[in-house]
Amino acid sequence: MPRRPSRRPLGQLEAEVLAALAGLGGSARTAELVERLDGEPAYTTVNTILHRLHEKGLVSRTRAGRHYHYRLAVDESELVAGRMRDHLRHASDPVSVLNRFVRTLSSEEARHLREMLEGPGDRG
Template sequence: MARRPLGQLEAEVLAALAGLGGTASTAELVARLDGDPAYTTVNTILHRLHEKKLVTRVRTGRYYRYRLAVDESELVAGRMHDHLRHASDPAGVLSRFARSLGAEEARKLREFLDPPKDGGG
């Protein structure tokens, strides 16, 4: 099995927490993640995310339950912006990204970029 970069696993853990919409234990998150990551690996990621103040945790018995502490869409958008800012060809990156979108994603992006005129402006 190929190993994924640590940043990718962090993003997957954050997405899994966001998808749950509440709290989750390490075991519950392991079950939701692809590739069968080790419990200890996910636990380490959660500890790091807690140190970065991206998740909160509450002790329940011997274990912690974690909750997303940030807005996921804001976090992901910020990462995308950082990647663009550091790219040597941001226009090329945007072009490739736009061409990789599915039909529904492309429709939504067009909607955000060119909102319908409501006649009140």
């Protein structure tokens, strides 16, 4: 019996679709997103995710013939930062979570983080 590929959690696939949409300049059709995503998700799966993201107000869509053209309705960095805050807020030990996260950063990411923490103002 052939082994089925492991499924990603829906939240992860939603995040990947949003990241792919941002990578395509914030605007794309479902078929373009399917090509951009790892693991070759089905067109219908990506379409369902886009429908859910539209219902959540994270993407907007306009009719383009028989299909929709999707556009980011939120700033990607704001969205990801919000998810990070939510995860920290629900952690029993947020300091340990932050510590583990920082240890996974590349040297370039760590340098950027140090600059942001030491420098004045919002750079984001």
